[in-house]
Amino acid sequence: MSKRFKISPGGKLAGTIRIPGDKSMSHRSVILGSLAEGVTHVSGLLEGEDVLATIAAFRAMGVNIEGPDEGRLVIRGVGLHGLRQPQHDLDMGNSGTAMRLLSGLLSGQSFPSSLIGDKSLSSRPMRRVVHPLTEMGAQISTAEGGTPPLQIRPADGLRAINYQMPMASAQVKSCLLLAALYAEGKTCVTEPAPTRDHTERMLRGFGYPLSSDGSRICLEPGFRLTATDMVVPGDISSAAFFIVGASIAPNSRVEIKNVGINPTRTGILFILKQMGADIELKNERTVGGEPVADLVIQSASLHGIHIDEAHVPLAIDEFPAILIAAAVASGETILSGAEELRVKESDRIAAMARGLTNIGVDITETADGMRVQGGQIQGGTVDSQGDHRIAMAFAMAGLLSNTEIMIEDCDNVATSFPDFQSLAESCGLNITVINQ
Ligand code: S3P
Numbered sequence: 001m002s003k004r005f006k007i008s009p010g011g012k013l014a015g016t017i018r019i020p021g022d023k024s025m026s027h028r029s030v031i032l033g034s035l036a037e038g039v040t041h042v043s044g045l046l047e048g049e050d051v052l053a054t055i056a057a058f059r060a061m062g063v064n065i066e067g068p069d070e071g072r073l074v075i076r077g078v079g080l081h082g083l084r085q086p087q088h089d090l091d092m093g094n095s096g097t098a099m100r101l102l103s104g105l106l107s108g109q110s111f112p113s114s115l116i117g118d119k120s121l122s123s124r125p126m127r128r129v130v131h132p133l134t135e136m137g138a139q140i141s142t143a144e145g146g147t148p149p150l151q152i153r154p155a156d157g158l159r160a161i162n163y164q165m166p167m168a169s170a171q172v173k174s175c176l177l178l179a180a181l182y183a184e185g186k187t188c189v190t191e192p193a194p195t196r197d198h199t200e201r202m203l204r205g206f207g208y209p210l211s212s213d214g215s216r217i218c219l220e221p222g223f224r225l226t227a228t229d230m231v232v233p234g235d236i237s238s239a240a241f242f243i244v245g246a247s248i249a250p251n252s253r254v255e256i257k258n259v260g261i262n263p264t265r266t267g268i269l270f271i272l273k274q275m276g277a278d279i280e281l282k283n284e285r286t287v288g289g290e291p292v293a294d295l296v297i298q299s300a301s302l303h304g305i306h307i308d309e310a311h312v313p314l315a316i317d318e319f320p321a322i323l324i325a326a327a328v329a330s331g332e333t334i335l336s337g338a339e340e341l342r343v344k345e346s347d348r349i350a351a352m353a354r355g356l357t358n359i360g361v362d363i364t365e366t367a368d369g370m371r372v373q374g375g376q377i378q379g380g381t382v383d384s385q386g387d388h389r390i391a392m393a394f395a396m397a398g399l400l401s402n403t404e405i406m407i408e409d410c411d412n413v414a415t416s417f418p419d420f421q422s423l424a425e426s427c428g429l430n431i432t433v434i435n436q
Helices: 023-035 049-060 096-107 127-135 170-180 198-205 236-248 267-274 319-328 339-343 348-358 388-400 411-415 420-427
Strands: 003-007 014-018 037-043 064-069 072-078 113-116 139-141 150-153 162-164 187-190 211-213 216-219 229-231 253-260 278-287 290-298 332-335 362-366 369-373 380-383 405-408 431-435
Touching: 003 388, 014 420, 023 037, 023 049, 023 072, 023 096, 023 170, 023 198, 023 229, 049 064, 049 096, 049 411, 096 113, 096 127, 096 139, 096 150, 096 170, 127 139, 127 170, 170 187, 170 198, 170 216, 236 253, 236 267, 236 278, 236 290, 236 319, 236 388, 236 420, 267 278, 267 319, 319 332, 319 348, 319 369, 319 388, 339 348, 348 362, 348 369, 348 380, 348 388, 388 405, 388 411, 388 420, 420 431
Parallel strands: 014 253, 037 229, 162 187, 380 405
Antiparallel strands: 003 405, 003 431, 037 072, 064 072, 113 150, 139 150, 187 216, 211 216, 253 290, 278 290, 332 369, 362 369
C-alpha cells in the first residue's frame, strides 16, 4: 500500500503547535544510552521509523530498552564493551544516519555484523565511511558500487587516524568519533565546514571528554560513558515545513514550541530571514546541553536571494522546504554548493526540480543546486520519490497553488514525522491522505 497526499489549494496556517523530537538527537540518545553504564531516561524522543530501527538494532545486540512510550525510553546501558553479537542482519530501514553511525561503532566490536537498508538506503554512498574506517584498520566491505549492505568483521585492533573530511558530513564525523572510542591513540577529525555537533555535545553530556579546536575534534579511548537523562527538543527540520507554510500563506501565524536551535542547524532561519521572513525566537533557553526556543512565524512577502554557500551545511535537510518558499518569492533564488543534496533519501535536487516543474514553477537545475524564478504555483502531480521531506515540502506548496497538488509515494513521512498530516490539518492545511 502506498499513501498519497491530496492538497486542495488555499488556506492559511494558524495555531500553537509542538513538533516531534529531533531525529539526529534521538538516534544519538539511543546509541550513547546503550553504550553508557547505568540507566538512561530519554524524553521527547522521535517515535519515527528511523529511530525505531536504531532501537531495534540495539535490542538485537542485547540492550534492554523500555518504550518508546509518549517519547520516553528507559535504556539499561551495557557499557562500551557490553554489546552482544546480533543473531540477524541489522535493518536500518530508510536511515542513513543509523547506518553510518553504526558502521563506526560496529567496526570496533569483537563480533561480526551486517547492516542492510531499504531501497533508498541501499543506493546511498557508504565509501565516505568505509574509506576512513579501513584506514583505522576496520574490516568492512560494501556491495559493488560502494553501497549497502555493509559487512563488518572484527578488526585486529583499530588505530587512531587524523582525518581531513572531504565533505561536510555530520554522519561521517560521528561515525569516526564512535569508532575512535575503540581505537588505540587519539583520533582527530577535521571538517571542511561546520556540521551538526550533537554527537560531540552528547558525548560530553554522558561524561566522555573530547577536545575541539576550531574545525578539528579529537577523542581518545579509555574513558567511559555514564548514564544520564536526555531531553530531546523538537526537530527544526520538521518545524521547517510549518515555518515555510506560515511564511508564505497570507494571514498566517504559527507558534512552534520547544524547537532545537543549535547554531549548526539554524541555516533555515538565516536564509528565510534574508528572504524577508518574519520569524521571532522566544524563551531562548538551554535544555540538556542544547539551545532551545519557541518560534513565532507570521506571513511575510518573500524575495529571492543567492543563498550563501556557507549556510548550506547548516540547512542541509531544509532545502526541499526552502525551495518551496523560493517558488513563491518575488524574483530569483539561487542555490549553489549543495551537491550533497543529490545523495540524500532521494536525489533532492532532481526530485525538487521535477516536482516544481510539474506544478508550473520555472526552474533551472544545475549540478550543485538550482535557480528558481518565483511566481504563481499552478498545481499538478508530484512524485516524492519516497522521500519524506520532498513529500512534506510539496504539501505546503498547496497553500498557494491555483489547483490541487497530488503527491505520490508518501509512506516514508513516517520515518521522521508520523503525525504530519493531522498536525498540518489542525493548523489549516487542506490535506487528505489517500491509501491506495
Ligand atoms: C545527520 C546528518 C546529515 C543530515 C541527516 C542527519 C545526522 O547528513 O542530512 O539527515 O544526524 O548526523 P550528512 O552527514 O550526510 O550531511
